[in-house]
Amino acid sequence: xxxxxxxxxxxxxxxxxxxxxxxxxxxxxxxxxxxxxxxxxxxxxxxxxxxxxxxxxxxxxxxxxxxxxxxxxxxxxxxxxxxxxxxxxxxxxxxxxxxxxxxxxxxxxxxxxxxxxxxxxxxxxxxxxxxxxxxxxxxxxxxxxxxxxxxxxxxxxxxxxxxxxxxxxxxxxxxxxxxxxxxxxxxxxxxxxxxxxxxxxxxxxxxxxxxxxxxxxxxxxxxxxxxxxxxxxxxxxxxxxxxxxxxxxxxxxxxxxxxxxxxxxxxxxxxxxxxxxxxxxxxxxxxxxxxxxxxxxxxxxxxxxxxxxxxxxxxxx
Numbered sequence: 001x002x003x004x005x006x007x008x009x010x011x012x013x014x015x016x017x018x019x020x021x022x023x024x025x026x027x028x029x030x031x032x033x034x035x036x037x038x039x040x041x042x043x044x045x046x047x048x049x050x051x052x053x054x055x056x057x058x059x060x061x062x063x064x065x066x067x068x069x070x071x072x073x074x075x076x077x078x079x080x081x082x083x084x085x086x087x088x089x090x091x092x093x094x095x096x097x098x099x100x101x102x103x104x105x106x107x108x109x110x111x112x113x114x115x116x117x118x119x120x121x122x123x124x125x126x127x128x129x130x131x132x133x134x135x136x137x138x139x140x141x142x143x144x145x146x147x148x149x150x151x152x153x154x155x156x157x158x159x160x161x162x163x164x165x166x167x168x169x170x171x172x173x174x175x176x177x178x179x180x181x182x183x184x185x186x187x188x189x190x191x192x193x194x195x196x197x198x199x200x201x202x203x204x205x206x207x208x209x210x211x212x213x214x215x216x217x218x219x220x221x222x223x224x225x226x227x228x229x230x231x232x233x234x235x236x237x238x239x240x241x242x243x244x245x246x247x248x249x250x251x252x253x254x255x256x257x258x259x260x261x262x263x264x265x266x267x268x269x270x271x272x273x274x275x276x277x278x279x280x281x282x283x284x285x286x287x288x289x290x291x292x293x294x295x296x297x298x299x300x301x302x303x304x305x306x307x308x309x310x311x312x313x314x315x316x317x
Contacts (some may be wrong), residue, residue: 018180022205022212022317030265033202036311040261040299043269044216044308045104046172046195046224047093049123051111052082053136080276081137086116089275092284094126100291104128104273105305107172107195110135110156117163124164129304131170132156132191142177149179153189170305172196172218187211193309202268203312212317214309217270222253224272228286231277243286250290258297268308 024032035042097104106123108130113120124130134140135156141149153171161167169192173182178196186194187208194206195216205212221227228246241249254269261267273279278287294300303311 019183020207021215022207023200024202024204024316029202033266033316035266035301037301039266039301041257041267041269041297042301042303042308043271043294044303044305045097045102046107046218046220046270046272046305047104047128048107048133048137048272048274049090049109049112049120050081050085050107050133050137050174051109051115051135052078052138053111054138085276086112086119089279090119090123092279093273093275093287094123096279096284096288096291097128098126099288100295102291102295102302103304105131105170107131107133108160108168109133109137109174110152110159113156113159113163120160120163124166129170129306130160130164130166130168131172131195131305132160132168133172134174135159137174140174140177141179141182142173144179146181146185149182149185153185157189169193170195170216170309183213183215184208187213192313193305195305202266203308203316205313205317212313214313214317216305216308217268219268220270220272222249223269225274225278225283225287226272227253228290229278229283243283246283247286247289250286251293254290254294258299261299 093104103126106120106128108120108123110132120130132153133156135152139152141152144152157167167190169190171186171191171193172195178194182196183194183206187206188211191213193214193216195218197215198218200215200217201219203214203216206215225231228241228250230241257267257269273287278284294302
């Protein structure tokens, strides 16, 4: 793990992203951007399938008074964010996607493929995309040295390839965050797309040497299950929404995207489904109704991340 001394002067705080971005200017998008069959909205299903390991994000433990979160081992917390994922909720989300005839992009930890290969293989055999999501959910690129991050990418890629028989082409860093070098390393290791930045509503290209990595922005403040249910991290209680309240929140959000698409041109929704929190007995019905609502709109395209990346690269890069 690396630590960086905090900036102390105005000059020290200055930062500009080090790679060139190939974007369609905002004012040109209504005329230039088109989804297949002239659909108005693309909905990409981002479905984390995470294996946490022993180290946790510090935020979880602040309320308990722990000075160093990395030194705390809580198997109760782990049982929800790891075991419930692989024993229970993954099967509910797979059944749900089958019923709606949808394919999603599963962001898979290498540790999950190591310890529960039958689960990752079952996801793949259903026709869903398998993307890299670091080896452990709690050990993100922003905390690693370059050598550690290379090892993480290589080991995760290798185990997912071994389990599925096909290598992943997309990578989404854990919630701990990406490092600026991550984009270079992913391009060097043969990845087509990344899904970590939050600076646009549509995909774009990142130029890394002689390669172009397709960036698929992770804009999910209102379009994921944490938002629908007002759910915090595991073990963090808030004034959560009921099934009906969550569905109303989702529907209002989707309708707002549709209205914007009519006014500005095609839009992209990042629909995030953490099955451990939204595919529980009392919540899975809401997710079912949300998918049905979108499927009932003829103006929606449901690409996987790799389908979206290939479409964007072919038409706009």
